Amino acid sequence: MTAPAFATARPWPALWSLVIGFFMILVDSTIVSIATPALMRGLNAGISAVVWVTSAYLLAYAVPLLITGRLGDRYGPKRVYLVGLTVFTFASAACGLSDTIEMLIAARAVQGLGASMMTPQTMAVITRIFPPDKRGPAMGLWGAVAGVASLVGPVLGGVLIDTLGWEWIFFINLPVGVIGFIAVVRNVPSLERHHHRFDWLGVALNVVGMFLIVFAIQEGQTYDWGTIVGPVSVWSLIIVGAVVLAFFAVFQSRAAEPLVPPGLFRDRNFSVANGAILVMGFLITSMMFPMTLFAQTARGLTPTQAALLSLPLAVITGGLAPVIGKLIDRGDPKWFAVAGFSLMVASLVVYAWFMRPGISILWLLIPSGMLGAANACIWGPLSVSATRNLPMHRAGAGAGVYNTTRQIGAVLGSAAVAAFMEARLSAQLGAGGGSGMAMMGTRIPAPLEQGFSTAMSQSMLLPAGVAVLGVFACLLLVPPQGPSAARVDAGRPRGIEPQPPTDPIQQEG
Incomplete structure (x- = not known):
């Protein structure tokens, strides 16, 4: 009998190699938002056209995730990841070389397609090369990358735009893509393929x-x-x-051969974790808009200065997530996730309390640090809960569903907070008052500062309320049953008997 993948692979070098590209594609989900004024000037484009630079990326990223997760099961996650990384890197070059807004939008859509091919494979490889009772630190790292990347994007974007120009928010992906490609070729094993019909x-x-x-x-x-x-x-x-x-x-x-095997959702923790990650996707996008606009429009900070207010969040998430990852292998991930969402609620309420005229901007570092601890307690435990019982031949499908759910939450959060902010601005400043300046990051006149700050403060209560749903969702998680909880027959079609183990490390050629 041959050894399973997690007995013969070198899991940590493989994971570190994969998160290089994973970090890059998540940074690109947010890095363009800070470049809106620069793109309008550089490409002579209107605000509605520039918004599509982000929209095209997110659409092409979110829509195919179920399919690209399944491609990893069929053709091997390493191969699909490398194809996606190649597409993403070449599309990044096309983005930086764009001389019209239409060309940039088209290149961003291709970039999003490459990202959708990569994302499910990272989670699927973790599921297949780490044993269930050793998966906590790995998912902790995966979660730390997911949490930090979404916040590094605006900071990195601000620095690059201020120093080198907007093109470099895309050109920087080229060396990262090459390094990531070489690392994956060297360190990620070629895993067994499962010959699903499409x-x-x-x-x-x-x-x-x-x-x-x-x-x-x-x-x-x-x-x-x-x-x-x-x-x-x-x-x-x-x-x-x-x-x-x-x-x-x-x-x-x-x-x-369904794209979404019904057996996935018969596992309670997978279903509950998907509901909680939907909430988390909503929170990541919805809480950033009011914070950023308050800092730039009400307090007059530059884009880079505003983005640096999230530094405690990024540092604490990155430092604490691996520690939480080690702890959840020894206990019940449920209580870490419950604590994380509870702390998320508290930190967003504190943000809302501090977002008022005249307060020192340094006070905002306190809830930023609280959010960092909350992030660290959520990403890893949720991922472990979702994947612990996934059978190996469903790893790609499960990862596709999980990441699709997260992306849908992000889209819902972006749309909901935009509508809510508009409603609160209208209530505080009158119809249309301040909304145009908010879109451009222009400093609001002093007489309007109180009303604008109040509107942004009230807008933070929307993600705070949604975070409460995350608390209740995580209370429904059930404790793991130890290593045996990885039921390799979960989701197997009826009438098919378990097969003898085969060597999972096979050439994907």
Whole structure:
């Protein structure tokens, strides 16, 4: 009998190699937001066109995740990751060389596609090369990267734009991509492939349904949640997308090889962790907008200075997450996640309390540090809970579902906080008051500072309220049953008996 993958692979060099590219693609999810004014000047583009630089990336990233996770199961996660990294790196070069906004938007969409091929593979490889009772530190590192990268983006973007120009927020990916490619080739093992058949009708239904819903939610505020063109409205796209996904769900229940194996959701912890990571995705995007706009528009900080207010968050998350990862292998991840979401609620309420005129900006470092501790207690424990019982032949599918859920949460958070901020600005300053200056990061006039600060403070209560849902969701997690909790037959189609173990380290060629 041959040894399992986690007995023959060198897991830590493999993981460190994978997180290089994972960090890069998550940074690119947020780095462009700080470059909006520079892109408008450099490419002679309007605000609505520049918004699509981010929207195109997120759409192309979020929509294919279920499919790209499954590709890793079929063709091997190492191979799919390397293809995705190559696509992402070449697309980054195209972004930096763009001389029109249309070219940049198209290159960003290709970048997003490359990112969608990479993301599920990182989590799938962790599931397959770390034993269940040793997965905590690995998921802690994965979670630390996910938490820190989303906050490093604005800081790095501000520094690069201020010193080298907006093109370098994309050119910096080229050496990182090359280093990441070489590291993965050298250190990541070629894992066993599972010869799944592709459900092409399911693929089509998933892509169409996801695109309609993600596009509508993402662009709803742009069209004031009304008509897009002719009889097509934002809400009609959401309804049609929901109907298409309903057909997808029905079809999946009858498909021989479904994209989303029903057995995944029969595991309680996988289902609950997906609900909690949806909340976390919502929080990461929704809490950043009010904080950043308060710092720049109400307090007059530069983009780089505003981004540096998140430094305690990034440092504490990066330092504490590996420690939490070691602890969750010895205890129940549930209570770390519950504590993390509880601390998240408290830190967002403290932010709301401090966001008022005249207060020293240094006070904002306190809730930033609290958020760092909260992040460290959430990412790793949730990931461990989601993957502990995943069978090896479902690792890619499970990772695809988990990351799709996180991205949907991020899109929902972005759309919800934009609408909520607009409503609070209208209530405090009158219709349209201050919203144009907020979009551009322009310092608000002194007579409007109180109302604007109050609107941003109230907007922080939206993610705080949603974080409460994360607390209740994590209370539903059940404790692990030890190493034996990894039920390798979970999700196996009925009537198929367990197969003898095979060597999981095989050439993916």
